[in-house]
Amino acid sequence: MRVGSVELSCAVMTASGTSGHGTELGAYFDLSSIGAVVVKSMKVDPWAGNPAPRVHPVTGGMINSVGLQGEGIAHWRRSELPALESAGATVVASIWGRNVAEYAAAARALGDLGADVVAVEVNLSCPNLDGGAHLFAHDPVAAAEVIAATESCGRPRWAKLSANTDRVVEVAAAVAEAGAEAVTLVNTLMGMVIDVENSTPVLGSGAAGGGLSGAAIHPVAVRTVFDVHAALPGLPIVGVGGIGDTRGAVEMMMAGADAVQIGTASFAEPRSVHMVRVGLEHWCGHRGIAAVRDLKGRAHG
Ligand code: RRO
DSSP, X not given: OEETTEEOSSSEEEOTTSSOSSSGGGGTSOGGGSSBEEOOXXXXXXXXXXXXXXXXXXXXXXXXXXXXXXXXXXXXXXXXXXXXXXXXXXXXXXXXXXXXXXHHHHHHHTTTOOTTXXXXXXXXXXXXXXXXXXXXXXXXXXXXXHHHHTGGGOSOEEEEEOSSSTTHHHHHHHHHHHTOSEEEEOOOEEEOOEETTTTEESSTTGGGOEEEESGGGHHHHHHHHHHHHHHOTTSOXXXXXXXXXXXXXXXXXXXXXXXXXXXXXXXXXXXXXXXXXXXXXXXXXXXXXXXXXXXXXXXXX
16 A cells, blocks of 8 residues: 555554554554554644643534644654554654744654654644634645745655645645645544533634534545545545544545545544454455555546
């Protein structure tokens, strides 16, 4: 299974931010058996994140405003990465920044990593910084500028984009032109839940709202992958958004994804990534499809 130049043992990975910074899911399945562990987005320095409550269940999923909490890249390399390496995991690092210089610094801080970190996902689409007011993924020029500034990470970059804009095809083309080898589609959708007894937003972020994920956004994610693949058929795609079972992963690949990530489903069933990995192989086997990768783009006729 390949995403651009990156060879993965299978098509199913964790989604960034949904299984911590390290081996948290290792208690439930062998981390070396999945395509990759994609860790939560990091910047160089520690970042406190947003006030609690940070997550709230909704019909068909959840909403979060974690706010990019993390201990910083040096801490991750010291305290989390070694256990991932010992577990034999294939790792995808994820970086964020408040501006182009911070993204560039994060990329530099990863430049000398070992071969088990196979790619860097550049998160251009977190809805929880300033309430999404400065989402790089909503602007092709800003998104391309970040990608151009992150080459020093020294490994293939996947640009994580947003479906909160009608410019996603334009943004995907721009980041590819700027050096992204693949796009990860999609991050959470901007949303809000209101506590009607108290007349206030439920998340601690208040008026800034949060990011909606889970089954509720799956058709949006599938449509986004479909549209980007139709417009840019040569661009590798990692599909993410509300995949909770094998059928959802098949759908995403038929829309045009080379590989998929699973996030919100892991909160209810921590073995979801493992179960979908096994399920995809059975699904193809039962239908005489030689390889999981042969599912890519089938819905395009
Ligand atoms: O940390 C978060 O609040 C967060 C991030 Br970085 C992201 O990319 N997507 C999301 O829904 N939450």
